[in-house]
Amino acid sequence: MKITIKDIAEISGVSTTTVSQILNNKGQRFSEETKRRVMKAVEENDYNPDYFAKNMINRESKTVGMIVPDVTDLFFSKVIEGVEAYLTKKDYMILLCNSNHSNEMEKNYIKQLLNRSVAGVILASPNAMELETSLKSSPYILIDRGINTRVEGNLLVKEYEGSYESVQYLIDAGHKKIGMLTNESGYYEMTDRYRAYVQCLKDNKLIYHGEYIEDGPVTIEGGYEAAKRLLERTDITALCCGNDQMAIGTYRAAYELGLKIPEDLSVIGFDDLEISSYLNPPLTTVAQPAFEIGYTAATYLFQSINSPEQKIPNRTFETEFIVRGSTTTVDKKK
Amino acid sequence: MKITIKDIAEISGVSTTTVSQILNNKGQRFSEETKRRVMKAVEENDYNPDYFAKNMINRESKTVGMIVPDVTDLFFSKVIEGVEAYLTKKDYMILLCNSNHSNEMEKNYIKQLLNRSVAGVILASPNAMELETSLKSSPYILIDRGINTRVEGNLLVKEYEGSYESVQYLIDAGHKKIGMLTNESGYYEMTDRYRAYVQCLKDNKLIYHGEYIEDGPVTIEGGYEAAKRLLERTDITALCCGNDQMAIGTYRAAYELGLKIPEDLSVIGFDDLEISSYLNPPLTTVAQPAFEIGYTAATYLFQSINSPEQKIPNRTFETEFIVRGSTTTVDKKK
DNA sequence: CTGAAAGCGCTTACAG
DNA sequence: CTGAAAGCGCTTACAG
Numbered sequence: 001m002k003i004t005i006k007d008i009a010e011i012s013g014v015s016t017t018t019v020s021q022i023l024n025n026k027g028q029r030f031s032e033e034t035k036r037r038v039m040k041a042v043e044e045n046d047y048n049p050d051y052f053a054k055n056m057i058n059r060e061s062k063t064v065g066m067i068v069p070d071v072t073d074l075f076f077s078k079v080i081e082g083v084e085a086y087l088t089k090k091d092y093m094i095l096l097c098n099s100n101h102s103n104e105m106e107k108n109y110i111k112q113l114l115n116r117s118v119a120g121v122i123l124a125s126p127n128a129m130e131l132e133t134s135l136k137s138s139p140y141i142l143i144d145r146g147i148n149t150r151v152e153g154n155l156l157v158k159e160y161e162g163s164y165e166s167v168q169y170l171i172d173a174g175h176k177k178i179g180m181l182t183n184e185s186g187y188y189e190m191t192d193r194y195r196a197y198v199q200c201l202k203d204n205k206l207i208y209h210g211e212y213i214e215d216g217p218v219t220i221e222g223g224y225e226a227a228k229r230l231l232e233r234t235d236i237t238a239l240c241c242g243n244d245q246m247a248i249g250t251y252r253a254a255y256e257l258g259l260k261i262p263e264d265l266s267v268i269g270f271d272d273l274e275i276s277s278y279l280n281p282p283l284t285t286v287a288q289p290a291f292e293i294g295y296t297a298a299t300y301l302f303q304s305i306n307s308p309e310q311k312i313p314n315r316t317f318e319t320e321f322i323v324r325g326s327t328t329t330v331d332k333k334k
Numbered sequence: 335m336k337i338t339i340k341d342i343a344e345i346s347g348v349s350t351t352t353v354s355q356i357l358n359n360k361g362q363r364f365s366e367e368t369k370r371r372v373m374k375a376v377e378e379n380d381y382n383p384d385y386f387a388k389n390m391i392n393r394e395s396k397t398v399g400m401i402v403p404d405v406t407d408l409f410f411s412k413v414i415e416g417v418e419a420y421l422t423k424k425d426y427m428i429l430l431c432n433s434n435h436s437n438e439m440e441k442n443y444i445k446q447l448l449n450r451s452v453a454g455v456i457l458a459s460p461n462a463m464e465l466e467t468s469l470k471s472s473p474y475i476l477i478d479r480g481i482n483t484r485v486e487g488n489l490l491v492k493e494y495e496g497s498y499e500s501v502q503y504l505i506d507a508g509h510k511k512i513g514m515l516t517n518e519s520g521y522y523e524m525t526d527r528y529r530a531y532v533q534c535l536k537d538n539k540l541i542y543h544g545e546y547i548e549d550g551p552v553t554i555e556g557g558y559e560a561a562k563r564l565l566e567r568t569d570i571t572a573l574c575c576g577n578d579q580m581a582i583g584t585y586r587a588a589y590e591l592g593l594k595i596p597e598d599l600s601v602i603g604f605d606d607l608e609i610s611s612y613l614n615p616p617l618t619t620v621a622q623p624a625f626e627i628g629y630t631a632a633t634y635l636f637q638s639i640n641s642p643e644q645k646i647p648n649r650t651f652e653t654e655f656i657v658r659g660s661t662t663t664v665d666k667k668k
Numbered sequence: 669c670t671g672a673a674a675g676c677g678c679t680t681a682c683a684g
Numbered sequence: 685c686t687g688a689a690a691g692c693g694c695t696t697a698c699a700g
Binding site: 048050051052053055056061063066070071072074077078080081084085088091093094095096097098112113115116117220221224248249251252255274275277278279280281282 | 385395400432449451608
């Protein structure tokens with residue numbers, strides 16, 4: 001049988017009140033001698049207050065729910081790492097939920113998490129939600145690319161600026177036929193990245209070609225399929241991929257079609273995954289700080305849990321354009 | 335204020351006993367009319383029994399702890415996905431812990447998890463542990479490559495056979511100077527893979543060269559560094575990498591040293607990550623079923639939780655040798 | 669067919 | 685300086 005506070009009280013010859021107070025650092029009033037006796041009994045019996053009994057009173061579950069679209073996604077796993085790194089320092093633990101990009105799953109998970117009285121939730125989601133109804137009763141942070149409008153707790157990335165910079169770079173390098181891999185299917189509408197692409201072409205007086213755009217899932221395979229369709233159809237000399245994973249897929253598509261990167265096709269990603277600098281050739285990409293995003297989300301959530309009256313700050317993360325070997329200037333090429 | 339069973343009882347004009355019994359499907363004895371009234375009150379008020387109060391009695395936390403060395407590792411994130419996929423069907427949730435390969439962190443996490451009365455734990459670890467003391471009080475499954483000897487619940491992979499097959503393949507292709515990237519530094523001693531390498535050379539009457547072996551962390555960067563050292567030092571024509579991530583690092587090292595894969599160097603990995611078939615060239619590797627391993631671990635753990643008296647089965651997973659573009663026969667080469 | 673009462677393992681006013 | 689007692693929100697023998 002598990003050892004209880006009663007046992008400790010008996011062993012040290014005091015009341016449960018005394019044990020409880022001492023254990024919760026409210027025991028100033030007790031004599032040193034008593035404290036010592038109690039602590040000794042606690043140590044020796046490896047006593048730990050029952051988590052459930054304690055929580056029934058304190059309501060401090062020290063648990064945070066985290067929902068991500070895909071744990072195996074290299075971007076999100078890095079975000080998780082950031083969240084974990086912060087929360088573990090605070091003795092919090094994470095209930096991890098894999099939503100498989102499904103809005104319905106997300107709702108289920110939120111319900112379950114709230115049932116378990118989590119202290120807060122971090123929701124990484126591509127979906128717009130009726131947050132009022134589902135999450136209202138708990139502190140939360142959204143990692144959602146700004147899809148849901150709020151006044152506080154917005155964690156944003158300069159997607160537009162980052163994307164714009166990459167397109168401008170290609171144009172400056174002489175590219176005129178620039179394609180884009182995007183995702184419009186409800187999820188991950190990379191609207192900002194796409195808008196930046198359109199605007200940048202316009203600012204440079206280049207014509208926008210609808211057929212230079214291709215749509216697909218934001219995965220390696222999705223990128224592969226989309227790039228294949230796009231590259232078979234057009235003679236673009238450069239391609240902005242929705243993210244690094246799609247860029248990896250693009251490498252394969254190009255290879256199969258006999259296109260050399262960067263000689264025949266310049267490729268740019270978005271994210272800067274660890275793997276990206278190891279690709280062959282190393283991927284030129286727009287870096288966003290995944291770990292830091294997670295870490296910040298956790299920090300803000302923690303603050304919000306402990307000072308609910310305080311507003312959660314907004315924060316916009318900078319991107320960094322990193323030129324590596326997958327892009328080149330266009331010269332003899334048409 | 336949160337709504338309690340008392341409120342529901344009051345609203346439907348019965349006792350809390352009645353509400354509790356009906357909600358827990360022990361309400362056969364109550365009249366249909368009563369049941370209906372209670373259920374209606376429950377629905378209308380969106381009542382959910384308090385998680386902590388309920389658990390204080392039932393001790394069914396429906397929560398499993400999962401500890402992995404690195405959430406961003408592509409192999410482990412796939413294992414997590416498998417675990418999650420099974421447990422979510424059973425209405426269980428996962429407390430995820432990232433141990434950063436540290437044995438000390440693992441122990442801390444185990445303690446914390448047990449404090450929270452998890453129903454069980456899945457520990458993916460490269461470390462040998464004094465399991466008796468730390469985990470004894472809870473059902474658990476180890477994903478540890480068989481480092482800790484147990485009579486039941488061993489989830490093993492045919493590492494030896496898989497590795498042997500890959501080395502034999504290289505030898506059959508004419509390679510004589512075959513290197514290996516391994517990890518001996520306490521973690522992930524890939525002993526089986528290494529042993530298979532040694533034995534296979536021997537069986538084929540090839541001399542074992544100590545300088546053909548290099549050691550490093552099981553990451554992309556680790557593989558890069560190790561491969562660089564090894565390739566600068568020797569003139570091997572083929573390299574067995576400890577895992578796919580190390581193989582990815584090897585690609586970069588080879589590239590920087592001006593070695594073409596597979597013309598100058600055949601490369602073989604271990605894992606078959608999703609990304610591996612998209613590398614340039616696609617990676618020849620020994621596939622192991624990461625998702626299935628996780629899924630099976632969760633299945634066994636669940637069984638063990640619900641039938642503690644039953645023995646947990648052992649299971650050995652097959653590997654599959656997948657030939658892709660990173661290997662070739664050695665011909666004109668010396 | 670139904671409910672009063674005890675109990676799970678804690679914490680916290682309150683009294684001394 | 686210390687402890688008896690009430691209470692958190694449930695479940696479950698037990699009595700009727």
